[in-house]
Every structure is written in structure tokens, then in C-alpha cells.
Amino acid sequence: MTDVLRPGEAARVAGIDEAVSLDELRLAARNHGMPLEALRYDLTPPGLHYLLVHYDIPFLDPASWRLEIGGHVATPLSLDLAALRSGPAVTHRVTLECAGNGRAKLLPRPVSQPWLDEAVGTAEWTGVSLASLLEEAGVLDGAVDVAFTGHDHGTERGVEQDYCRALSLSDAVSGDVLVAYEMNGAPLPPQHGAPVRLIVPGWYGMAHVKWLRSVEVLAEPFAGFQNEVAYRLRADADDPGTPVSRIQPRALVVPPGFPDFMTRRRIVDAGPVELFGRTWSGRAPVTGVELSVDGGLTWTQASLGPAASRYAWRSWSFTWDALPGEYVLCARATDERGPQPVEAPWNMQGMANNMAQSVPVTVR
Numbered sequence: 001m002t003d004v005l006r007p008g009e010a011a012r013v014a015g016i017d018e019a020v021s022l023d024e025l026r027l028a029a030r031n032h033g034m035p036l037e038a039l040r041y042d043l044t045p046p047g048l049h050y051l052l053v054h055y056d057i058p059f060l061d062p063a064s065w066r067l068e069i070g071g072h073v074a075t076p077l078s079l080d081l082a083a084l085r086s087g088p089a090v091t092h093r094v095t096l097e098c099a100g101n102g103r104a105k106l107l108p109r110p111v112s113q114p115w116l117d118e119a120v121g122t123a124e125w126t127g128v129s130l131a132s133l134l135e136e137a138g139v140l141d142g143a144v145d146v147a148f149t150g151h152d153h154g155t156e157r158g159v160e161q162d163y164c165r166a167l168s169l170s171d172a173v174s175g176d177v178l179v180a181y182e183m184n185g186a187p188l189p190p191q192h193g194a195p196v197r198l199i200v201p202g203w204y205g206m207a208h209v210k211w212l213r214s215v216e217v218l219a220e221p222f223a224g225f226q227n228e229v230a231y232r233l234r235a236d237a238d239d240p241g242t243p244v245s246r247i248q249p250r251a252l253v254v255p256p257g258f259p260d261f262m263t264r265r266r267i268v269d270a271g272p273v274e275l276f277g278r279t280w281s282g283r284a285p286v287t288g289v290e291l292s293v294d295g296g297l298t299w300t301q302a303s304l305g306p307a308a309s310r311y312a313w314r315s316w317s318f319t320w321d322a323l324p325g326e327y328v329l330c331a332r333a334t335d336e337r338g339p340q341p342v343e344a345p346w347n348m349q350g351m352a353n354n355m356a357q358s359v360p361v362t363v364r
Helices: 022-030 036-040 081-086 130-137
Strands: 067-071 077-079 090-097 120-129 145-156 159-168 178-183 197-199 212-218 250-253 266-268 271-280 288-292 314-322 325-335 357-363
Touching: 036 250, 036 271, 067 130, 077 130, 081 178, 120 130, 130 178, 130 212, 250 357, 271 288, 271 325, 288 314
Parallel strands: 067 212, 266 357
Antiparallel strands: 067 077, 090 120, 120 178, 145 159, 145 212, 178 197, 250 271, 250 325, 271 314, 288 325, 325 357
């Protein structure tokens, strides 16, 4: 039987020997990660980009869709898609990562979408600057937050809701937040928020509200479910937690060689093995990537590629002189706050887990 959590209750944690449930498998079937071999693409093709849909994908008619901008503003706006497209277009290359990436590797396991390392992707998003729209509406003195509501509707922990998240006014008008209508130069696909979604560069995916319906400027702090209950770092059920915000540093390696079908263990031939991957951070530029072939006991510096965008991943490479045997490859990124952990601190919702990736490899 499905567990229904009460409003405000912390996420359920699986028992030590509890297997992944049918409910979790249903989520995993609806949502998908990016196959790690797709790290080779500078821009992730939309069909390979990670996807998380909280409720249903709304069926929306672009011709009748409207974006309502209101609340604590001088001039409320009601914009159709043509009006948005008539404004100055802005394009940002942005790496998106789900805040729950890596959750399934935690012990005990928080029960939710069972991500491993693949909940990530990078795209070029084109749209209108949110700051310009808010300037047009005329934000009034005393505004503190901006709430973004999508057309997706469902229940979560007993609360019926439209998906809604908020940013502080200062974050909303930072100049980089987009109301986006294109992904990689084409109209947004339905699963990625068509006709319009929010893009908040540097933040985990929960902030990038899809199927955007309204933008409301608030004169009081936002207290909605997705900010105050979900997406919080909680040590236990009684901990109110701290909110999840910007992406922690991470590096991933393209699994080398070829895989075993079931275990995904990699098989490579002895000799020089060219390793390649991507690295990113939502808080600060990545200053280095290190690679380990012994499960994180020792580390060697890899070579960083050029940075294509402030908010997008960059490449790294390393030549491994592989001898026959069994190995575990690990990659970790470092930004101004330090390196990724080999073992992530645990929290009840399994959020912002940037534990270093592990790739078992057999060298023959």
C-alpha cells in the first residue's frame, strides 16, 4: 500500500533491507536520467536531457496560453507567446541538475525518485529576461519574493497544489533568470515545459518551473509547499531544515570501454585509456578536477577544458595507464568551497548529494 505523508511531514526513509518499491519504479519509468555516454555532447539533445515531472505533463495550446504577471506591481501584465517572442531574446547555456541526483545511493535510502548520477543535462535556453518583464510591470516598494506557478497539478504529502516555487526578489531580478520558450534553438518540447518555463541558472532543477502560468510579486515571504516543506536539507523528521538552492560542485566521467548489460561494470583493454568527463558548479567556477582509480584513496589532477559559459559544464580529460585488474574510477570537482565529498552527508530527502561518482572497471 502506498504511504501518504501528512502535510509538513518529512520524506519517508526506507528500511535497511527494504527494496525499491513499485511506487519508486513508477516514478523511474516516468522520469529519466541522461545516459552518461551523452556527456560527450556539449549540448544535450532534448530526448537525452534528464527529466523530472512532479505530476502530469499538462496539455496546453500555445495559441491560447497566457502568462499573468501580477501581485505587488504597478501594472499587471497578461502576455501571450507572440508578445514574449517580440521582446529582446536572450540565450543562456545552462547545466540543469535535479536536487535529488544521487539519492538512491544513500543509506538508508530516502523514498522518492531513485536517481543515481544521471539527473543532469546541458542546453541552450532562449527567452526573455525576467528582470525586464518585472521592470515593465513595475515592482512596488516593499516587495520581497516572486512566486512562479505552473500548470501541473497534483497532490504531494496530502497537499493538493499547482507546482509553485518562489525566489527572493533580489534573485529574481539578478538579470540571468529567463522566461524561456526555446531549448537548443527549437520550441520547448512538452516534457520540458512547453510553451514557456523558467530558467534559473546555477540553481537545482526544482527552481526552473515548467509550464509557467503566472508570476506573482509578493509583499510578504512565500510560504508555499515546494519551498517550505519539499526541497529542504533535514537531518531528521523534527528538523525544519534549510532550503536547497544552488548546485554543489560535481564531476562525472564518461564510463570507458563497454558495459556488462546488468551490472554496468565497464571492460577496457590494458594500456593508455583516454578518460573524459564534465564538471560544473552553481556557486563558483570549478577550479579543478581530480581522478582516482582506487575508489577515492588517492587522487591525480585531470586537465580542464575551456569554459563555454558561466552556468554550463566544462570538459575535463585524463590519460590512464591501465594495468590488468579490478578498479573503481572516481572523479571529483573542486570550487572555492572545496572538493566534492567521497561520501555525502545524509539528509532525509536525499537532496544536494554531490558524492563522488564511482565506476567499477575491469582491465583485461
